[in-house]
Amino acid sequence: xxxxxxxxxxxxxxxxxxxxxxxxxxxxxxxxxxxxxxxxxxxxxxxxxxxxxxxxxxxxxxxxxxxxxxxxxxxxxxxxxxxxxxxxxxxxxxxxxxxxxxxxxxxxxxx
Amino acid sequence: xxxxxxxxxxxxxxxxxxxxxxxxxxxxxxxxxxxxxxxxxxxxxxxxxxxxxxxxxxxxxxxxxxxxxxxxxxxxxxxxxxxxxxxxxxxxxxxxxxxxxxxxxxxxxxxxxxxxx
Numbered sequence: 001x002x003x004x005x006x007x008x009x010x011x012x013x014x015x016x017x018x019x020x021x022x023x024x025x026x027x028x029x030x031x032x033x034x035x036x037x038x039x040x041x042x043x044x045x046x047x048x049x050x051x052x053x054x055x056x057x058x059x060x061x062x063x064x065x066x067x068x069x070x071x072x073x074x075x076x077x078x079x080x081x082x083x084x085x086x087x088x089x090x091x092x093x094x095x096x097x098x099x100x101x102x103x104x105x106x107x108x109x110x111x
Numbered sequence: 112x113x114x115x116x117x118x119x120x121x122x123x124x125x126x127x128x129x130x131x132x133x134x135x136x137x138x139x140x141x142x143x144x145x146x147x148x149x150x151x152x153x154x155x156x157x158x159x160x161x162x163x164x165x166x167x168x169x170x171x172x173x174x175x176x177x178x179x180x181x182x183x184x185x186x187x188x189x190x191x192x193x194x195x196x197x198x199x200x201x202x203x204x205x206x207x208x209x210x211x212x213x214x215x216x217x218x219x220x221x222x223x224x225x226x227x228x
Binding site: 044 | 169216218
């Protein structure tokens with residue numbers, strides 16, 4: 001079993017829909033990263049969370065440390081949101097800075 | 112240019128040749144990382160460095176060599192390229208200050224697409 005599990009692996013939505021991507025982890029963490037990668041593109045950091053909730057535009061990320069779970073929400077989805085979304089965590093007792101990655105969620109938003 | 116850059120962006124090489132991928136960051140971040148990304152495997156850590164002259168193996172280090180003589184540069188060398196090393200390679204950097212969660216955020220370079228024929 002992977003230490004970081006994302007669901008769903010693939011997601012197709014219609015433009016305007018509310019989207020949720022989930023991330024569950026089994027390791028103790030200091031912080032959790034949500035990353036975005038467009039097809040053939042680079043990797044962009046969306047959020048870094050250690051508690052609570054963060055919002056950037058139409059993107060919202062939440063984390064529940066006790067339940068070892070994080071969600072990424074996209075409101076009013078748009079075709080340009082089509083990308084792979086990756087959850088990554090740092091080991092709680094490890095200060096090496098190394099990330100443990102989920103397998104990614106491929107999102108396609110249709111117009 | 113400020114940020115993190117990689118060169119070359121695309122490279123085709125033959126089996127057995129030595130190849131060096133370059134990574135340069137302008138933030139003076141202490142930590143730097145090399146990842147490879149392959150279909151079905153996601154991102155996997157090859158090597159990382161906590162500071163100049165300090166490097167350590169990641170998940171898939173075999174066949175790769177790194178060095179870090181200067182804080183801003185972290186080259187990755189494939190000593191004798193194999194077809195299994197065909198991949199997209201990403202470099203990343205992070206400050207990682209102990210006890211400061213926000214400093215753990217990693218910043219990724221644009222990637223190098225390497226094809227070994």
